Amino acid sequence: RNNPPEAGLAERAAETRSRIEEKVRKQFAIPIDEATPEQVYEAVGLCVRDDIMDSWITWRTSTQRSGAKCVIYLSAEFLIGRLLTNNLINLGKYECYEMALRELGYDMATIEEVESDPALGNGGLGRLAACFMDSLATLGLPSMGYGIRYEYGFFRQEIRDGRQVEIPDNWAFGGAVWETARTDRTYEVRFGGTVEENWNSDGNLRVEYRDYQSVIAKPYDMPVVGYRSPYTGTLRLWSAVAPKQLDLVQFNRGDYESASADRELAESISKVLYPEDSHPRGKELRLRQQYFLVSATMQQIVDSHRRRNGDLRKLPDAVVVQINDTHPTLAIPELIRILIDNEGFSWEEAVEIAERTFNYTNHTLLPEALECWPAPLMRSLLPRIYRIIETIDARLRDRIWQTNPGDADLISRLAIIHDGKVRMANLCVLMSTKVNGVSQLHGKLLKTRLFRDFYVTQPEKFLGITNGITQRRWLAVANPRLNSLINDTIGEGFMRDWTKLEELVPYAEDASFRQKFDEVKRENKRDFATWLERTHGISIDPESFMDVQAKRLHEYKRQLLKAVHILSIYDGLVSGRITDMPKVSFVFAAKAAPGYVRAKDTIRLINAISRLVAGNERTRDAMSVVFVPNYDVSTAQVLMPATDLSEQISTAGFEASGTGNMKFMLNGALTIGTMDGANIEMAEEVGEENMFIFGARVEEIDRMKADHSYRPREVAQADGRLQKALEHLVDGSLPTSDNSRFEDLYHSLMDSDPYFALYDFDAYDKAFWEALRVYGDRDEWLRRAVLNTARSGYFSSDRTINEYNEAVWHLTPIDDAARF
Ligand SMILES: CCc1ccc([C@H](C)CC(=O)N[C@@H]2O[C@H](CO)[C@@H](O)[C@H](O)[C@H]2O)cc1
Numbered sequence: 001r002n003n004p005p006e007a008g009l010a011e012r013a014a015e016t017r018s019r020i021e022e023k024v025r026k027q028f029a030i031p032i033d034e035a036t037p038e039q040v041y042e043a044v045g046l047c048v049r050d051d052i053m054d055s056w057i058t059w060r061t062s063t064q065r066s067g068a069k070c071v072i073y074l075s076a077e078f079l080i081g082r083l084l085t086n087n088l089i090n091l092g093k094y095e096c097y098e099m100a101l102r103e104l105g106y107d108m109a110t111i112e113e114v115e116s117d118p119a120l121g122n123g124g125l126g127r128l129a130a131c132f133m134d135s136l137a138t139l140g141l142p143s144m145g146y147g148i149r150y151e152y153g154f155f156r157q158e159i160r161d162g163r164q165v166e167i168p169d170n171w172a173f174g175g176a177v178w179e180t181a182r183t184d185r186t187y188e189v190r191f192g193g194t195v196e197e198n199w200n201s202d203g204n205l206r207v208e209y210r211d212y213q214s215v216i217a218k219p220y221d222m223p224v225v226g227y228r229s230p231y232t233g234t235l236r237l238w239s240a241v242a243p244k245q246l247d248l249v250q251f252n253r254g255d256y257e258s259a260s261a262d263r264e265l266a267e268s269i270s271k272v273l274y275p276e277d278s279h280p281r282g283k284e285l286r287l288r289q290q291y292f293l294v295s296a297t298m299q300q301i302v303d304s305h306r307r308r309n310g311d312l313r314k315l316p317d318a319v320v321v322q323i324n325d326t327h328p329t330l331a332i333p334e335l336i337r338i339l340i341d342n343e344g345f346s347w348e349e350a351v352e353i354a355e356r357t358f359n360y361t362n363h364t365l366l367p368e369a370l371e372c373w374p375a376p377l378m379r380s381l382l383p384r385i386y387r388i389i390e391t392i393d394a395r396l397r398d399r400i401w402q403t404n405p406g407d408a409d410l411i412s413r414l415a416i417i418h419d420g421k422v423r424m425a426n427l428c429v430l431m432s433t434k435v436n437g438v439s440q441l442h443g444k445l446l447k448t449r450l451f452r453d454f455y456v457t458q459p460e461k462f463l464g465i466t467n468g469i470t471q472r473r474w475l476a477v478a479n480p481r482l483n484s485l486i487n488d489t490i491g492e493g494f495m496r497d498w499t500k501l502e503e504l505v506p507y508a509e510d511a512s513f514r515q516k517f518d519e520v521k522r523e524n525k526r527d528f529a530t531w532l533e534r535t536h537g538i539s540i541d542p543e544s545f546m547d548v549q550a551k552r553l554h555e556y557k558r559q560l561l562k563a564v565h566i567l568s569i570y571d572g573l574v575s576g577r578i579t580d581m582p583k584v585s586f587v588f589a590a591k592a593a594p595g596y597v598r599a600k601d602t603i604r605l606i607n608a609i610s611r612l613v614a615g616n617e618r619t620r621d622a623m624s625v626v627f628v629p630n631y632d633v634s635t636a637q638v639l640m641p642a643t644d645l646s647e648q649i650s651t652a653g654f655e656a657s658g659t660g661n662m663k664f665m666l667n668g669a670l671t672i673g674t675m676d677g678a679n680i681e682m683a684e685e686v687g688e689e690n691m692f693i694f695g696a697r698v699e700e701i702d703r704m705k706a707d708h709s710y711r712p713r714e715v716a717q718a719d720g721r722l723q724k725a726l727e728h729l730v731d732g733s734l735p736t737s738d739n740s741r742f743e744d745l746y747h748s749l750m751d752s753d754p755y756f757a758l759y760d761f762d763a764y765d766k767a768f769w770e771a772l773r774v775y776g777d778r779d780e781w782l783r784r785a786v787l788n789t790a791r792s793g794y795f796s797s798d799r800t801i802n803e804y805n806e807a808v809w810h811l812t813p814i815d816d817a818a819r820f
Contacts, residue, residue: 013099019047020100032104040106041084041114044097045177048087049223056223056232063142063814064308067318070142071809073133074297074331075324076290077126077273078147078235079154080133080222081473081633082115083178089476090138090225117634118171119153120237122277123552124659125363127633128438128797129324131659134470135797137226137233138496140814141805146297148289149179149220149237152272157591157630161737162607164592164600166275179220179237187217188243189295191288195383207341207384215266216241217296227472227495231814238296240269276593277552278369284377291382294331302338312343316356320809323360323432326371326424332358332431333388341384347391351431359808360428360435361465363656365442365450366556372421389427393417396430403457413453429454429461434808437464439657439678441698463807466681467657468800471495471793474663478637481520482668482789489513498796501789508786511779517789518782521644521668528642532628540626542642544583545775548664549647550631550639553590553599556654560745561757562586562647563606565764566625567725570612573619582775584623589631589639598748603627605742608734615735636660640667644781645692645771648673649764651755653698655679662795668785670774672767674760678795686791690784694767695760704756712753715761722761726750 021032023043028035035043063070085108088094098108121127129145136143155166193212200206217238224233242263250258268285269292280286305315323331332354339350364370379386393416400411412418416427429435429451437443443464447455455462476483476495486494489507493500507513522542529542549562566586572578588606592599610625628635646664648655648671655677665671665682672692673679683691696704704710716723726749728734729742749758775781793799805811 009095009099012096013103016047016093016096017100017103019050020044020104023047037106037110037114040101040104041111042177044101044111045084045115048084048091048093048097049177051091051093052087052223052225052232055230056234059231059814060234064304067308068142068814069317069809069811070144070319071136071804071811072297072301072319072321073129073136073143073145073324074294074321074328075126075129075145075147076293076327077121077324078129078133078145078237079121079123079126079633080118080130080235081637082112082117083222084115085112085477086134086473087178087223087225090134090227090472092228116171116176117632118176119169119632120147120150120171120273122154122273122275124657125277125325128363128467128659131468131470131473131797132801133224133233133235134226134472135468135801137224137231138229138470138472139798139801139805140226140229140231141801141809141811142814143224143233143811145224145233145235146293147235147237148270148273148293149239150270150273151239154273154591154632155275155594159603159607159627159629162604162611164603166594168272176220178222180222182219182221182236185219185300186241187296187299189215189217189292191215191291191381193383195387197387204344205340209384213262213265214243215269215292216243217292219296219300236297238270238293240267240271240292242266275591276595278364278366278554278593278596280369280371282373282377284381287373287377287381290327291330291334291385294328294334297328298331298334298338302335302343306343312339312345313349313353315353319357320811321358322804322808323358323428325361325363326428329360329371329424329428330382330385332427333385333392336388337384340388351392355431356433358428358432360432361438362425362428362435362442362446362450363438365445365654365656371424373424375417375420375422378422386422389416389422392427392431410453425450426454433461435462436804436808437462437656438467439681440464440466441653441677441680442656445653445698465800465803465807466678466795467659467662468795468797469659469662469666470797471498471666473637474640474666478663479520479524479641479667481523482517482641485516485520486789494793496798498793498798501793502791504790505787508783508790514779514782514786517668517786518778521642521785524641528638531638532626536629538626538628540585540587540624541583544585544624545645545772546585546587546643547645547647548587548589548639548643548669549649550587550589550628550636551658551660553592553596553602555598555602555748556651556755558649558651558755558757558760559588559590559602559606560749561649561760561764562588563602563609564722564725564749564757565761565768566609566613566623567728568721568765569623570609570616570619571721571724573622574616581622582772583621584772586623586625587628587639587643588626589628589635591631598744601742601745604736604740605729605734605745608736608742609728611735612728612733636663640664640669643667643669644775645669646671646673648676648679649695649760650674650676651757651760652676652696652701654755662792665788665795666792668789670771670781670784670788672764672771682792682795685794686788690787690791692767692771694763696756696763701756704759710753710756710759712756712758713750715758716750719762721765722758 024032153169153171156169158165190212196208198206219236222235336350339345437446490503525542613619646669648661657677674695729746
C-alpha cells in the first residue's frame with residue numbers, strides 16, 4: 001500500500017506508536033518488547049476502537065434523536081471477516097498504523113493474521129449482509145444490522161485422507177476487541193408454555209402466558225465503519241443468557257444436573273451456527289434461534305420507537321425492516337404479537353403496521369432450501385406466535401375464497417399453513433411490502449415460478465435487485481497492489497463512487513498499463529503460493545495458470561463437472577492426445593454441509609484426482625489439482641487477487657446471483673460461466689466476448705425438465721472422452737486411502753444428472769480450451785482482464801444499496817455537509 005507518505009504522517013505514526021505502547025502496558029501490564037503478536041494485535045485493535053468511538057456515539061445518538069428513518073437489516077448470518085485492516089483503510093489510518101508498527105519492529109501482515117475470522121455465516125447470504133453494512137455506512141444511510149452472536153461460527157474444515165473433517169470454530173476465544181456488551185439493552189424471550197386469550201369487560205384482549213421458559217437476549221454491538229465517512233453504523237448481535245445462572249433450590253436438593261440444565265438449554269440458543277446452506281434440518285434449536293433473534297430485535301425496535309416517538313402507528317415511517325431470506329420471518333408475527341398483546345392495538349391496526357414495515361429478500365429457488373416448519377413443533381414452542389400465524393392464514397383463505405370461490409388448488413398453493421407445515425416464504429410474501437430476488441434473472445424466476453400465484457395479483461410487489469460487493473474489502477483490503485495501480489492511474493474516486501472505475505477502460509489498450517497489471521497479478525500469485533505453503537503446507541506453482549472454483553460445495557454449482565473435465569484432461573495428457581498446454585493449477589475451495597453426503601464425496605473425489613495427477617510423471621508437471629482447506633473470507637481475500645480464470649459454471653436457473661463471480665471480475669480474472677444469476681449481467685457490462693460463456697440456457701433446461709427428454713447415459717456414451725473420464729469414478733484408478741470409489745457420484749451423473757453436468761460437458765470443454773488459447777496470447781488476455789476490472793464497477797454493493805433505497809427503503813442519507 002505504498003502511497004507517498006503525506007506530510008504529518010511521521011508525527012501521527014509516532015503518536016500512534018506511543019498509544020500502542022501505552023495500551024500494551026495498561027492492558028497487559030508488560031512493556032511492549034515482551035508482548036506477543038496476539039497482545040500487540042489486541043492493543044492495536046483497542047487503539048483503533050478508541051479512534052472509532054466518538055463518531056460511533058455521535059451518530060448513534062444523533063440519528064436516534066433526529067428520528068431519521070432507519071433500515072433494520074435482519075439476518076441470521078453476517079460473514080464479516082477480519083476487521084482490523086478494513087477499519088484502518090476506511091478510517092484512512094492504514095499507513096499511519098503500519099509505520100507505527102514498523103517502528104515497533106512488527107510488520108502489519110503478522111499482526112493482521114492474528115485476528116480471528118468471525119465466521120458467523122455460511123456463504124453468499126451472510127457475506128452479502130456484511131458487504132451491505134459496509135455500503136450503508138459509507139453511503140451514510142441510517143442503518144442497523146441485527147443478528148446472532150454465535151459462540152461457535154461456521155466449522156473449521158480440515159482435510160484428512162482427502163475427506164472433510166469439521167472442527168468447532170471458537171472464533172471469540174482470542175477476545176473480540178470490536179464488540180461492546182450492552183448490558184443496558186437486554187430483553188426476555190419466552191418459549192413454550194401455554195397461552196390464554198381473555199377478552200376483558202372493556203373488550204380488550206388480555207393474553208396470559210404460563211409455564212414458559214425464559215431466555216435473556218444480551219446484545220453485543222460492533223461498529224460498522226464507513227469509508228472515509230464520519231457515519232458509523234452498528235451491527236448488534238444477540239447472545240443468549242440464562243435468566244438465572246444456577247437454580248439453588250434444585251442444587252440444594254442435590255439435583256445438580258437440572259440445577260444447570262435450564263442454563264445450558266438457554267445458552268445453547270446462540271451456541272453454534274447451523275452449517276446448512278440449502279437443506280434446513282428443521283431442528284427445534286434452529287427455530288429457537290430464529291425466534292430468539294426476531295423477538296429480541298422487535299421488542300427493542302418497538303421499545304426505542306415508543307421511547308423516541310411514542311406513536312407506534314408511525315413505526316413504518318421511522319424504521320423499515322429487511323428480512324434476509326426466510327430465516328427471520330417470525331419477526332412479522334412477533335411485531336403483531338407485541339402490538340396487540342403489549343400495546344393494545346386491534347388486529348387490523350397491527351397487521352396494517354406490519355405490512356408497511358417489512359420487506360423480504362429471497363436468495364434461492366432450491367425447493368429443498370425453502371423453510372417449512374412442522375406446525376406441531378411451532379405450536380408447542382411458540383404457542384402465541386402460532387396462533388397469530390393461524391389467524392393470518394385463515395384470513396388469507398377467506399380472502400381467496402371470496403375472490404376465487406371453489407379454487408382449492410389456489411388456496412393450497414398460497415396458504416401459509418398447509419399439510420401440517422408452516423411455509424415461511426408464503427408468510428413473508430403475503431406480509432411484505434416488497435419482495436426481491438438478487439439478480440435480474442432470479443427476480444424474473446420468482447415472478448414466473450416460485451411466487452407466480454402471488455405475482456399475478458400483486459405484480460408491483462416483486463422486483464430484482466442485483467447483488468453487489470464492497471470494493472473496500474474486495475479491492476483496497478484484498479488487493480492493495482491493484483488498488484494502488486488504479487489509484488495511480490485514475491485517482492482514488494472509485495472507492496466512494498463505483499462509476500469512476502469506468503475510466504480505466506481505455507487503459508486496456510495501453511501496453512505499459514497492461515504490463516503493470518500483469519506484474520500485479522504475478523506478485524499476487526506469488527503471495528498466494530507463499531500463504532498456501534505457510535498456512536496449509538501445500539505447494540503450488542505461482543507461474544502456473546490459476547483456474548479457481550471457490551464457493552460452497554453444492555451439486556448445482558457443479559464442482560463435479562469441473563472434476564470430471566480435469567479427468568478428461570488427465571486422460572488426454574496420459575494418452576498424448578493433449579500435448580501443448582500451459583502449466584495449469586486447478587484450485588478448489590469449498591465447504592460441504594456436514595450432512596450433505598454427495599457434497600462431501602465430491603471433496604473426496606477432488607482430493608483423489610489431486611493424488612492421481614501428482615502420481616503420474618506424464619501429468620504432474622503439466623498440471624496440479626489443489627484443494628484449499630477451510631475456505632473463508634480471509635482465504636478468499638488472498639485467493640481472488642491471484643486468480644486468472646474464475647469458474648462460475650452452475651446449471652442455468654439455479655444460482656440466484658453469485659457474488660464471488662463479481663469479486664473475481666473486480667480482481668482482474670476472466671470468467672468461464674453459464675448464463676445464470678449475475679453472470680448474465682456481467683456479460684452485459686463487459687461484453688460476452690470478454691468472458692467464456694457456455695452451456696444450456698435456462699429455457700433449454702426448463703424444456704428438458706418439463707418433457708423428461710434428457711438421457712445423460714446416452715450423452716456419455718456418445719462422447720468417448722467423457723465416458724473414459726467417468727470410468728475413473730468406478731474403475732479403482734483413483735487413489736483413495738481406503739480404496740473406496742465413487743459409485744454414488746457416478747450413478748448420480750449416469751442415471752439422472754439432475755444438474756445437466758454431462759449435457760454441458762462438451763460446451764464446457766470448448767470454452768475451457770478457448771480460455772487457454774486466449775491465455776497464450778498475453779496481450780489479448782491482459783486486455784480482456786483490464787476490461788473486466790474496469791467494467792465491474794456496476795457490481796459495487798453501493799449501487800445495490802442505492803437501488804434498495806430508491807425502490808424499497810426511502811431513507812435520507814445523513815446530510816452530506818456533516819459527512820466531510
Ligand atoms: C435453512 C438453510 C439455508 C441457509 C442459508 C441459505 C442461503 C439462502 C443460501 C445462500 O447463501 N444463497 C446464496 O445467496 C447469495 C446472496 O444473495 C447469492 O448470491 C447466491 O446465488 C445464493 O446461492 C438457504 C438455506
